[in-house]
Amino acid sequence: MSKYLLDLSKEFAGKKAIVTGGSRGIGAATAQRLIDAGAKVVVVARSRHEETPKQAVLVSGDLRTLEGAQKVAKEAIERLGGVDILVNAAGAARVHLPDSMAISDEEWVDSLNINFLSALRVTNALIAELKKSKGAIVNVTSGGRIAYAGAMAHYGAAKAALNNWSEALAKELAPLGVRLNIVSPGPITTPGGDEVRKTITSAMGITNEQFFSVVPLEGRAGKAEDLAEAIAFLVSDRASYVTGDTLFVGGGLGTLAAL
Template identity: 50%
Template sequence: MTTDGNDSTKNDPENSEKKEFTGKRALVTGGSRGIGAALVRQLLDAGAEVLTTARAATSTVPQGATFVEADVRTRAGAQALAATAREVLGGVDLLVHNAGGARPHQSATAIPDEEWQDALDLNFLAAVRLDSLLAPGMREQRSGVIVHVSSAANPLTPPPFLHYTAAKAALENYSRGLAAELAPHGVRVNTVSPGRTATPGGEATREQWALIDSGPGQDTTAPPLGRDGRPDDIADAALFLMSERASWLTGSNLVVDGGEFTRG
């Protein structure tokens, strides 16, 4: 170990300019705004080539990423996106399932069948379908990372969002099983679970919830750490899980909620 400041790597321009994800090919779903856009931006900044998708483009899609409109709620949509990823990127090394969401209802029993199905398709089955199409390529190359974005609210589910958190609970269970299956092939699978985060989608959902009379209603106090999460807080956690710094982590669920939810 050198202590005199003469470590040659410190002054090597080629070494100092190398970025953490240089040469990595990343696909991020739901990357047009909020947490997804933060993920895309951070991956680009770290040297990755990024393809991102949403049902419609917005002005907040980070420059430098390739954007394609896609609806991942259907098998056909997942197949089209996987084909585009192979065409544009030549394969996928990093896969982040960030697309998600659901509309609140008066009560759990008031959620109609079609919205239960939509919540499952978007928040759970979209990941299952896309993984089934892209994980075999990772397994063949014996490397890759999959990150599923879940929700920190699962243990204390508000009834208006039961369809959403039930789908996310299924996603977490599936992630652990997929991690066990792919680990011997050099592929890691982890979950990141955000708490209340300041995003356009989150704000719109909270406004909808505020209009619903559902008992005591939502808690508007700040989490114990004193503020709502920022998109970059969640992106930081996801990038850690994708990095070599997390090379001994698979089948884990990283909760990023400022202490908002109590877990036993």
């Protein structure tokens, strides 16, 4: 029987996973997808939300600092006893109208910390364990990392940095059997994304329907579960020969996808 004809409900049985930003949105959906397939999952977030998977172990902390990221990684390893899968989904976007000149120095630093450096720091803190398990990493960037400008230039710059570093690290880890891939979301309905989108559509004087109308695939938004399924594939053995690649999940928008 082909190894691909498997029971996906047991695909991650015995696997240990860490999902940052796992309390809601894409992170929560990913954590639930891994749990449903048998994984033991730690979600990293400041607190639980209604959509946080009940079966997940919560490790709370602030990933905006090196000390916070290292503390979270240490506690997660202690709770799991190792790690096979790391999903860096933590992130936050804020709109500063009317343009990039309205973005303060503090906001630039904060965006780099949460949207780029948090993933770098957590990954570095867990890399020894991932080498042991020959694990898999997925970094969630943004379909708009090339296109963002103006009021969200700081977010786009941080995601571009995350993408560049991810591609470089993937090449370093490949000889060690550790795979790292990127998932780049387009217009996905999540609590954070919806809040940002509301600000954008209000400023543009358009409706949500008009905003999504540019999506080639039926002019509709995606769901967090769409991203979770893509991430599950990339961290699974089904993607055992895939590393250093970017999977765009944006209904056909590709690199021009936005929140």
